[in-house]
Amino acid sequence: MVALDLLLAAHRAYLLGWDVGRSASPDLVTYRSDLPHAPLNGVLRVTGHAVPDALAEARHRLDGVPRIWWVGPDSDAETAEALLTLGAVQVAQMPIMAALIDQVATTPVPAGLHLAEATDLPEFVAAYARVSGIAPDSVPAVVDREQAFAADGTVIRLAGRLDDGRIVGTATAWLSHGLLTLYFVGTQPEHRRRGIGSALTRAALDLARHRGVRTVALTASAAGEPLYHGLGFRTVASFRLLSF
Template sequence: MQPFLEPDSPRVRSAMEANQVEHMTYLARSLPGAIVKDTPGLLLVDSGLPCNTFNVVCRARLERHEADARIAAAVSHFRDKAFPFAWWVGPDAAPEDLDARLSAHGLVNAEQELGMSMDLSRLPGLALPSGLCIRRAEDEHTLTDFARVVAANWEPADPHVLDFYARTAHVALAPDSPIRFFVGYLDGEAVAASECHRAWGVAGLYSVATVRHARRRGIGAALTLAPLLDAREAGYRTATLQASAQGQGVYSRLGFVPQGTFREYQ
């Protein structure tokens, strides 16, 4: 286990990206039929599912003389299978003109997110909205509820999300799993989800989601706080996340500070 990182450590930014990379690969490594190509300078994850949530290229640290050939090979891997995928460019990606090279290979910058970190000692207390209870997923039924909420981010709901978590449940729920899944139930209905991946000395927050009809009630805020408070209780001092433009203000008010940008190319 990596030592807990202090919020002011100069290693927080690199740990933030390493945590994200670990989050993208941990369950995929156990998925039958998945391919994880972990090579110097580049990591490719092919889940075997036609879903760019789980098909990713990341952790690019490419030498300039080889960059175009390796980009072409990674892009061809998915295009030859007609599989969607996402290429994530983190704050320490190389070469420095990687974005331009990805564009030249036909990829489009679909989203930009702000990497952020937080001192967990600054967390406020958790106040649950009326009718809401939060459970940590410790069995397949609750993990399925988590997956259903996440899948509902798409319209129609993405069935590949349900498939992925069903097929990796034995690893996701194992006692030594670094991932904690949380589900919010409003009057007994699963309406919100979040997860925390504990790796590289930081607690990475992911998959914060609330179904449409339960939004604007403080439920998303509760599902943000619950995994962070859980991580703090376990000794973690620093949390990290990648925030969309819509979420940056919310996380800033909570105490998160910028640590660099992440770009998603498709």
């Protein structure tokens, strides 16, 4: 299994790909997309900073946008507790999960589902926006940021379609730091519990394996954690997500 520090570095690299370039410091890593969606603006790591000073600086850098603070193993100990005492609010705890690709269970592709790389970016973004809580009127701005995405790695966007062409599931495969990290894995609500998310995950794993990648990582929601445990992923750490 790849070391935890590489998993965290790959995660930082992906979210920094959304950054509009207003901040860069290794001890207080922030990213700002300017999109009205909290997970696309935030703090990724703080080290060697007094938390009150870090909070003031983060609020300055991210003023005017919804944002979250990812408090994980790459931040100083007690960061979350210090932020809570200063008025931050914990909104979620997300497990960091990983697996060796060759040890992840195989899953069948549901009948009538076709998996392929997405070529229509607005259609793809509209599909994951609906699942991720991105407002419909924000989709054009998200498309613009996706088109401008720039980071040390490769993004491959996978779509699951029905016979009529409708996208019913999405997955973004991020290849960086020698591993695969998954984002925007989601199924349209009316098509859930059919194995679409598992099939998209498997397709992303196969794509990465063909490129010589051996390890996959992701951050799971509470609903997704049992699914990934069932596929063979294990929890290696967690993020506490705080609004501030």
